[in-house]
Amino acid sequence: MSRPRDAQATRATILEAAAAEFTACGLAGARVESIAARAGVNKALLYHYFADKESLFQHVLECKMHRLTSIDLDPARAAEIAGELFDFYAANPDLMRLMMWEALDIGIGRVPGEEERAARFAEHVARVEEAQRAGTVDPSLDARHTLITLISTISAWFAFPQIARLLGGEDPYTPKALARRRAHIVDIARRIIDERTEK
Secondary structure: OOOOOOHHHHHHHHHHHHHHHHHHHHHHHOOHHHHHHHHOOOHHHHHHHOOOHHHHHHHHHHHHHHHHHHOOOOHHHHHHHHHHHHHHHHHOHHHHHHHHHHHHHHOOOOOOOHHHHHHHHHHHHHHHHHHHHHOOEOOOOOHHHHHHHHHHHHHHHHHOHHHHHHHHOOOOOOHHHHHHHHHHHHHHHHHHHEOOOOO
């Protein structure tokens, strides 16, 4: 008699297998058959836990991005947070690959979990605007575009490692290269977002 499956463990195994498949192939290129094979389950069981491939991709991204919630995105600590986010991406390179695949596969269309993600971004914008009113962030900045600029500045090193190598002249993933880039990110974030007053 076969032992009953542990639903939570099976779900976690499927998510892990899906993360590997989506990281390698993207949403459009990933195959449910391959994910099931990686997880050691049949397609029927996979569909029991996840309605379709898009839903599975959404869950994978949510699991990866959920770890970001441990970082307190306080605008008053913009420089320090930029360094922490850089460290996060360095430790989780698969998240950047998934985000790049999402951009390639979906473009400007609706993304998985759009409402929740839009709400989180709105909260970040509101916190920047609040910090601007409190005088800890330059009030002349457009809060939305400032966030896009900071996200781009932090993530570009991992999104375009070939450019980082060509411009930096070395493997961008060595501890030395990462430390140098991190220091630059922290400095740039401080210069961008700090309140500057004329004396």
